[in-house]
Amino acid sequence: MTQPLLPCDGHPYLRAASAGIRHHTRAASASPADRVHLDALHAHLTTLHQFLDRLGEAARPPHPASGRHLATAHTRLWQAAAAVHDAFHLLPVADETSAQTECHPERLPEGPPVLTICQRHLAAGHVIRRKTTPSDLNTPLHGHTTPCSQ
Template identity: 45%
Template sequence: MPATPAATQDFVPYATAAVDFHRALNVPTGPLVASRPELDCLHEHLLSLHALLDAHAERTTPLLPAEGEHLRAARTRLWQAADHLHAAYHCAPRTGSGEVPDAEACRTRLPEGAPELTLCRRHQDATRLVRRRTTPTDLHSPFTGLVRH
């Protein structure tokens, strides 16, 4: 039996509260290098939000094109953020050794093996959806072209 809209809407505020709680308790003030596990978790979180906005955008656009276009723009911006997190992950010091990856390996995004490969696989899976739903122009445009309502 599918969940009712009221039941499904209850989880997003909890997820938001959990992220806020994590930030308040786990991110100290002052200089701090984001750890690879933290970047991995943030990447996973953004891709979950991306999938949620994708579902809303695809269902809304046929009914309310203007709202759907705003949801699509938000989805695109989340993808851009996730893509930057993926790049940051590959530039971050390796867990344990503290070794900073070679710049060339970061540019080519060579998989580094498990568990690092998990992030790359997740990113590649999301890339397939992005390629189906978004044009290269949308991905590289700093402006959405949308008119505010």
């Protein structure tokens, strides 16, 4: 017999992912960023990007204002993922294979495993470019427009 989920238990996987991020934030504060951490963070950001895309699509017809805010969050999350991808390629490589780890989209399927961040980034880029204009992608974050109670 299964017990019904409480309202606070409605999204256990999201809470677990958030807890994992908090744990790694505390653990990583003593060590410098490395490519492994940035790759994992990029994977998390692109997964959130897909999730926000689906939420925005579901929210837009019944609640257009909410859908617009989710679309803005979708764009900003893409900007964060793009910055993490760029930072990944600016970090030094641990071994002597630096020539193999540069981003070459034309040879991604045959590339070394480290290029999975580039494959992931290109896949997310196709989604964002279908739904967003280049000027929106380059627009800085605008002010918060909804009333919040504190």
